[in-house]
Amino acid sequence: MIDPVNPSVESPEYPPELARLPPGRHGLPREFVARNQRERLIAGLAEAVAENGYAGTTIAHITRHAAVSRRTFYEHFGSKDECFVAAYDTVMAELRQRVDDAFNEEGEWPQAVRAGIAAMLDFLTAEPHLARLSMVEALVAGPVVIERYDAAIQGLIPYFQAGRKGRSTKVLAGLSSSTEEALVGGMVSLISRRIFADRTGELESLLPDLVEFTLTPYLGSAEAAKVARAG
Amino acid sequence: MADIVKRAGIARNTFYENFSSKEDCFLAAQQFAMSAALRRVVDAAGEIDDWPHRVRAGLSAFLSYIAEEPTLARTCMVDALAAAPSSVRYYEESLQAFVSLFRLGRDVSPHGQELPETLEEALIGGVFWILYQRLLLDDPDQLGGLLPELVEFTLTPYLGAESAHAVASGG
Numbered sequence: 494m495i496d497p498v499n500p501s502v503e504s505p506e507y508p509p510e511l512a513r514l515p516p517g518r519h520g521l522p523r524e525f526v527a528r529n530q531r532e533r534l535i536a537g538l539a540e541a542v543a544e545n546g547y548a549g550t551t552i553a554h555i556t557r558h559a560a561v562s563r564r565t566f567y568e569h570f571g572s573k574d575e576c577f578v579a580a581y582d583t584v585m586a587e588l589r590q591r592v593d594d595a596f597n598e599e600g601e602w603p604q605a606v607r608a609g610i611a612a613m614l615d616f617l618t619a620e621p622h623l624a625r626l627s628m629v630e631a632l633v634a635g636p637v638v639i640e641r642y643d644a645a646i647q648g649l650i651p652y653f654q655a656g657r658k659g660r661s662t663k664v665l666a667g668l669s670s671s672t673e674e675a676l677v678g679g680m681v682s683l684i685s686r687r688i689f690a691d692r693t694g695e696l697e698s699l700l701p702d703l704v705e706f707t708l709t710p711y712l713g714s715a716e717a718a719k720v721a722r723a724g
Numbered sequence: 725m726a727d728i729v730k731r732a733g734i735a736r737n738t739f740y741e742n743f744s745s746k747e748d749c750f751l752a753a754q755q756f757a758m759s760a761a762l763r764r765v766v767d768a769a770g771e772i773d774d775w776p777h778r779v780r781a782g783l784s785a786f787l788s789y790i791a792e793e794p795t796l797a798r799t800c801m802v803d804a805l806a807a808a809p810s811s812v813r814y815y816e817e818s819l820q821a822f823v824s825l826f827r828l829g830r831d832v833s834p835h836g837q838e839l840p841e842t843l844e845e846a847l848i849g850g851v852f853w854i855l856y857q858r859l860l861l862d863d864p865d866q867l868g869g870l871l872p873e874l875v876e877f878t879l880t881p882y883l884g885a886e887s888a889h890a891v892a893s894g895g
Contacts, residue, residue, distance in 0.1 A: 546809075629812075632812060633809070633812070647857075663885075663886075667876065667880065667885030667886070669873035669876060671870070671877075672877060674853065674857065675874075675877045676850060677853070678849055678850045678852065678854060678856075679845075679847060680846065682846065682849025682852065682853065686845070689812070701840065702840035702841065702843070702846070703846070705840050706842075706881070709880060709881050710877075710885065713884065714835055714838075714839075718838060
């Protein structure tokens with residue numbers, strides 16, 4: 494059993510270029526500036542991608558949105574791809590943190606799943622640009638990001654696996670080793686199809702359907718529907 | 725582009741007589757594979773009246789098509805996601821082609837009226853995700869073994885775990 498609080502899902506290593514510290518770092522103020530510039534570049538990329546799509550985004554777009562020089566860009570990132578990877582990781586870390594907090598706040602597993610899904614939908618609804626960046630543009634941003642995308646989705650599996658605990662042998666017999674994988678795949682597919690179609694506003698109304706869908710294998714349809722409609 | 729014409733043994737000009745771009749050619753390959761797969765599913769499933777077994781036959785036909793054409797399947801299900809937006813859109817739309825096959829299950833389900841509107845979309849998304857993950861691992865031989873779990877996964881919301889399990893392990 495994987496602990497849902499500390500899932501042992503490995504996050505891919507940063508490419509060495511990203512781990513490289515900005516040059517000329519001699520003390521806190523400078524570091525603060527560098528950090529600040531990096532964050533601005535990441536935010537700038539998110540805006541530029543929302544405007545132009547990943548393929549249509551240039552470094553000039555990013556630096557304009559971030560209001561920094563081209564030289565500063567290259568002090569932080571070797572390429573547009575690298576900047577995207579950093580942005581993707583930032584968005585996913587934030588999303589994951591929110592899901593985790595919401596999940597852990599609930600005592601009962603079915604309610605925890607509901608809270609976790611609700612937190613994910615809230616974040617994606619409130620941040621439509623970041624939703625698009627992480628669920629749509631990520632898929633066209635090259636193999637490094639796709640690998641991270643896959644890992645992020647598979648990283649949701651432990652939250653559902655936690656639902657096996659304490660189930661009857663009869664229920665457990667009905668679950669296969671890939672049940673959770675299919676559940677997260679189905680859930681993400683519903684979410685990303687709506688973001689892809691620019692229907693991010695519909696995400697929040699998916700909550701009851703997603704809760705019922707993901708709880709059914711563990712609780713049965715009737716009980717899953719009850720949790721889905723409560724709250 | 726050079727790789728495509730070399731492999732196909734055709735001239736660059738011939739390529740452009742048939743396709744406007746690499747993306748266009750990719751989309752055509754995707755459409756070809758998807759309609760072939762769908763035809764297999766419809767042929768296999770259409771012969772069976774009983775819905776749960778029809779789903780089983782359809783999934784089985786889909787899996788055997790992928791096992792026979794692993795390279796093509798990989799192109800459509802793995803590479804499509806990293807291709808042009810037109811391909812991603814087509815991939816998403818192909819998922820929809822399976823919706824009607826599953827939706828018939830609402831008629832045989834004791835609680836068919838109460839099932840969530842998006843159930844079929846989610847089930848198919850789940851099945852595609854599993855297949856995508858297995859194709860990523862480059863192990864098409866494993867695919868056939870997935871049949872029971874995919875049948876069980878897709879039938880459970882309609883029939884309950886017990887009946888789903890019986891159809892999945894039955895034959």
